[in-house]
Amino acid sequence: MSPHALRGMAGGIALCAGVIWVTYALSPEATAEPVTIVEQEELEISEMMTALQEAGYYVSAEAPPEEPVVEEPQTEEMDSPTEEDSAAEEEALIDENLPESVTVETVNVYSMTLSITSGTSSHDVANQLEQAKIIDSASEFLRYLERNNLAEKVRAGDFEVNSAMSYQDIANRIT
Secondary structure: OOHHHHHHHHHHHHHHHHHHHHHHHHHHHOOOOOOOEEEEEEEOOOHHHHHHOOOOOOOOOOOOOOOOOOOOOOOHHHHHHHHHHHHHHHHHHHHHOOOEEEEEEEEEEEEEEEOOOOOOHHHHHHHHHOOOOOOOOOHHHHHHHHHOOOOOOOOOOOEEEEEEEEOOHHHHHHO
């Protein structure tokens, strides 16, 4: 390859890099509307199990392996009940009503009203959902939209979404 051809190719690459940088610097991402989280609700265990089953997940009632219990010596002093004691009593009441094979875990479910304006890209929507903790990964959600030919079908509007929803549920709501 001659030196002139090599210089021409290097100049073309530099020019392309400059055009890409200018396009990125002037992109509309900076003007995107901020994400507003409307409310955060906590679901009961039975509601979470039902929501997961409706979303197509398998819910197992098997207990995790037991950890060794370390007993602490009891003192004769009786302290007044604390907030931790009342929380432990409430958890014990919940545990009494469930079969022994079911374990109880608290899961936060985040909800928001997703506002999509005309011209908002699916990339921006995925980033808003990730920032609001509705989805774990914007890139995985984008891959889902692209695999199902939905990336270009995102509609403008206000949509109620929450973190208990599957990618399919969210996509069905916004497309």
